[in-house]
Amino acid sequence: MLTLKKFVYSFSKDNPPEAHACSGDVVQFISHDCFEGQIKSEADHEENIDFTHTNPATGPLFIEGAEPGDVLAVDVLDVDIADQGVILTIEGFGALWSTCELRTKMIDIKDGYAHFNDVKWPVDPMIGVIGTAPAGEPVPSGYSFPGGGNMDSRLIRAGATVYFPVQVPGALLAMGDVHATMGDGEVCETGIEIPAKIIVRVRLIKGFTLNWPVTETKDFWFVNTNGRTCDVAIQRGYEELQRLVMNAYGWDATDTTMYLSAQARLEANQAVLDENETDEEGDTFRVGVPKLASKPRLIG
Template identity: 35%
Template sequence: MSSIHSVKRSQSHLAWDNSIPPVIIIPSGDTVTFSCLDASNGQITQSSTPNTLSSLIFSQLDQLNGPVYVQGAAPGDTLQIDVLSVDTADWGWTALIPGFGLLSDEFPDPALKIWKLNKEEQYAWFDKEKGIKVLLRPFAGEMGVAPGKKGAFSTIPPYATGGNIDTRHVCAGAALYLPVEVEGALFSIGDGHAAQGDGEVCGTAIETPMQVTVRLTVRKDRPYTKTPHFQTAATGGANVRDGRGGGEAQYYCTTGVDSDIREATRGAVRNMINFLETEYQLDRVAAYMLCSVAGDLRMHEVVDMPNYVIGMMLPTSLLRGARA
């Protein structure tokens, strides 16, 4: 049985920087439980109003808990993050923050919604009078490893090494794969979300404090992991709805991360081709065709500039028994 380690709320930092010393050192395969504040770093509370948004200290947003040094991780490896559980607070918030969001020029005024989360039944009322409720699918918006380049990098955008990927499918039961660029990987996590749509178009989800438990495993057999990859949970409401069969499907996803949305999209497809070549010995032409007839492109994150996260998602059922 792997030991369980813990990282406290106070063990946090505000930049991706490989010079930040780890808060704990663990063997590969161990589990870690993180206690995290919401993306506002506690600046927004259940009693906050839209006026609170005008006094936000932006340099304190999107803090990270960690980093965790995983023994045996070296540049060129892959860190596998198995999401074991995500437990949110019983409240959350969604805001229109001036200057943020896909339509920030059309919605310049601050707005704030405080949610009551029904954790037992896993929903929250958006508008009870109109009968509109949102299913809770909690996940961590920030998951990443330290970049190989020296210096401090903002926690706001996503990167090839992860970061603010804001990808709703990486919930409990899913596995995330990140390319390691420094010794020990230096994994950090934060930005609890109770629910979010693909893209996070207004710039916030249902933001909430969270306690999340993950297993961190070093992989030496995935040289094709150059950007975040993930596999969705086998069952449950957090998976993508399979339009072909009408039920819940399990997907493997590769991503492209780039400041140019077309290049991010091209990267997602190219990375899926590389995955299929390596894992299933498909030639590049066949892999490209399979992406076209069975893969789904998704906009996972489109507001945390300067980078976009685009995913190519392929149902794992297509590949059962196909591994050479």
């Protein structure tokens, strides 16, 4: 099995690929935690972090035959995490920062559970950063954009498939920023940040228009979008989901809108409730509909 270990700090068409793969190949990505191992103990806080070395994304992987206008499907087969992670507050970040102080907690992972103070819960590893390269300017791997990036969706985990628009030859897939668990919204700007081994299968879908990444779970389709405000991100999600449902089901815009009003799900990926200066720095949301056995798939 092909294994990737090198990493980048941005999604860019100029990043040299670490390796090449073909559609259908299974590939392993070795990922750091989002702080690249800079947090060694609970005595380390924000001031100990070099933020130019955060959110490293392993890769990129060049997919043979991938061209702009295609879609890259990434089947997440396994996310194998380390036995210790970290969660910390960052000054000025998150909806509740005004009630907090700087604090770091090392979180032990034992027998499939995360241990926090006097409680524990099952781990549910997810990939925070994953995407393909943009055709335009590079996007830092801590930000999100129409090719993916730092979407921080807890649904991007083993068993899910994520579909990405291909914007440059080879797609240039990279990923990292695994969390042992993360709540919707990531309210203090960190989940349980942890190193991991990620195993995926890559599949190429030729000639399919996709404007934003889509996550397919067992029962749902979710469009992932971003925006400088929550409202902008949500609007973009509804618009792309409406387009996909109309194309797949053959309904007009009005019937599709009514269906979404009755059946859609709206969930936060990362939403810190501040207005941001650029889309890439902004909130990320997912907007979804149930999968229907009686109707065509939205993708593929």
